[in-house]
Amino acid sequence: MSKQTRRKFAPEFKAKVALEAVKNQQTLSEIGLKYDLSPVVISKWKSELLENMAGVFEKDSKKNEESSPDVEELYAQIGKLKVENEFLKKSCKKLGI
Numbered sequence: 001m002s003k004q005t006r007r008k009f010a011p012e013f014k015a016k017v018a019l020e021a022v023k024n025q026q027t028l029s030e031i032g033l034k035y036d037l038s039p040v041v042i043s044k045w046k047s048e049l050l051e052n053m054a055g056v057f058e059k060d061s062k063k064n065e066e067s068s069p070d071v072e073e074l075y076a077q078i079g080k081l082k083v084e085n086e087f088l089k090k091s092c093k094k095l096g097i
Helices: 011-023 028-035 039-057 060-067 071-095
Strands: none
Touching: 011 028, 011 039, 028 039
8 A cells, every 4th residue: 555645836836826716716616626636725825825925025124134144153264264274375385385
């Protein structure tokens, strides 16, 4: 007996189906038949879309803060690379390279 694996859907597909559900031009059952999905799943995706819709209009500054790397960590890495560079320069001078 083979085990059935869960299907995984791309975020673009989920958004497309949820948007159709939000439009209310078809029932959830009709959309489910169209995409071979359960109306419960479509309803869940629709509610997630409606909950997170405001995030689209948030200012970019919040997104930039979250995605920007830690400045202190970068300075630490620069310092480490500087020390390594100086060490290699001194080693080359001793070897006459």
